[in-house]
Amino acid sequence: MSPMPQPPVPPGVTPGPVPTPVPAPVPVPTTGPAPTPTPVPVPTSGPPPTPAPVAPGTRLAARSLVKRFGATVALAGVDLDIAAGESVAVMGPSGSGKSTLLHCLAGILVPDSGAVLLEGQGVHAMNERDRSMLRRQRFGFVFQFGQLLSELPAVENVALAPMLNGASRKEAMALAAQWLGSLGLAGMETRRPGELSGGQAQRVAVARALITGPQVVFADEPTGALDQATGHDVMRVLTSTCRLAGATLVVVTHDAQVAAWCDRRVEVRDGRVVADVRRSA
Numbered sequence: 001m002s003p004m005p006q007p008p009v010p011p012g013v014t015p016g017p018v019p020t021p022v023p024a025p026v027p028v029p030t031t032g033p034a035p036t037p038t039p040v041p042v043p044t045s046g047p048p049p050t051p052a053p054v055a056p057g058t059r060l061a062a063r064s065l066v067k068r069f070g071a072t073v074a075l076a077g078v079d080l081d082i083a084a085g086e087s088v089a090v091m092g093p094s095g096s097g098k099s100t101l102l103h104c105l106a107g108i109l110v111p112d113s114g115a116v117l118l119e120g121q122g123v124h125a126m127n128e129r130d131r132s133m134l135r136r137q138r139f140g141f142v143f144q145f146g147q148l149l150s151e152l153p154a155v156e157n158v159a160l161a162p163m164l165n166g167a168s169r170k171e172a173m174a175l176a177a178q179w180l181g182s183l184g185l186a187g188m189e190t191r192r193p194g195e196l197s198g199g200q201a202q203r204v205a206v207a208r209a210l211i212t213g214p215q216v217v218f219a220d221e222p223t224g225a226l227d228q229a230t231g232h233d234v235m236r237v238l239t240s241t242c243r244l245a246g247a248t249l250v251v252v253t254h255d256a257q258v259a260a261w262c263d264r265r266v267e268v269r270d271g272r273v274v275a276d277v278r279r280s281a
């Protein structure tokens, strides 16, 4: 096993006003009327089309991803290349397929057709056991309600991830305490999630997601249950920590200001990507 990653230099946890992120450009791909999205054939009769090659430097790629739930087509052919270290906000109306896309990219759901490639490795083709190992060892997750274990103190919630990957309890607890400290939670190690504010609990969730040194962190509405200022604080910590740790970040959000913390914004409508805008440097 590779050595466990140390927490990065405190990722911007200095108190004070939340810095205003550079606003992302409005995701209008062209001037004039909204473009009609190119129809992507959902059925898979006949030979599959040759997928577009994955660009060098791509960490995570989706090719012609289709996912149905009964008659509902949640993903209708998604292609996406996400570079190593890049942060991407996935936006779109409720029901447009954001969470389904995130779950397929993360190997939680298996697409009906198409491919998910992590460093060129086919996640979509792995069996449940390998996908589960992949999620534990190479991915990190932050959800809307943190999903911390309510009966465990903060430090144990964070230590659990390296322990599941084989670290000793002592080593995992020490590293977890370091992570909590680097995320501004020193002194709160023994508090249970119910004894933390929503923002503090999300910082614990960020520490838990990053402690294993994941290649990709997935976050589904990580600020959805927080007020705006606290949400920005969590995004600041999440984006800066991922950047320092070299982790790619995929964040689903409804909030354009939350998306503005990311390098790139992808808009999903009816299971298709309809806009993809990089923040100008």
Ligand SMILES: Nc1ncnc2c1ncn2[C@@H]1O[C@H](COP(=O)(O)OP(=O)(O)OP(=O)(O)O)[C@@H](O)[C@H]1O
Binding pocket: 069, 070, 072, 073, 074, 092, 093, 094, 095, 096, 097, 098, 099, 100, 101
């Ligand atoms: N497990 C499921 N069973 C049946 N239908 C599902 C399931 N998961 C998602 N869907 C359907 O697939 C479509 C896309 O859902 P998804 O959860 O990806 O949307 P979303 O963009 O994340 O929405 P929200 O912003 O409300 O979270 C919706 O029509 C939804 O009802």
Ligand SMILES: [Mg+2]
Binding pocket: 098, 099, 100
């Ligand atoms: Mg969702």
